[in-house]
Amino acid sequence: MQLSKFSYYSDFVAYPLVLIALAAININHITWVSGAEWLGAGMAGLVLWSLMEYVLHRIALHRMPYLSPMHGLHHAAPLAFIGTPTWLSVSILGIAILGPAWARFGFNVADGLTFGVMLGYWWYGVVHHVIHHRANQSSPAYFNTLRAWHMRHHFSPRGGNFGVTTSVWDHIFGTAIRVRDKAAVS
């Protein structure tokens, strides 16, 4: 949805604070085993986020009523402050990830998993911001590659390239737009 400039940028500050809180909350009870378990859950959370990023973008933002018109605003004006308010995304991730994982695997694993998913979400925000808002400034090769990849999502007549921070899921699910696909159309 359309956000104020303050609301748009608050993700970049609020998420690190939430991440610090998630990491700190368990630190007094940490052992080698629970620490390793937490770290493993965190890595699983990062992978889970990358899949969520792909599925949410492909299905929710491009197919579902109400959400796809809102995402259309971003496609029409990539520099506009379109996004999800921090309070809403934190709540959704808390309810969808922390809650069920806590009930199923206990707090330590749920905390690590949520940390990984939220870290992934924050990184997605950073990457997508740099892709669009720093297009005229020189960025590290990592961002330039992802920018070219994401521009094909925005401008190719073929739907695809739904992953923003990684192209892995597009390659797995066959939605990667090959460069020659684009050349063949234009």
Ligand SMILES: [Zn+2]
């Ligand atoms: Zn899109």
Ligand SMILES: [Zn+2]
């Ligand atoms: Zn975009």
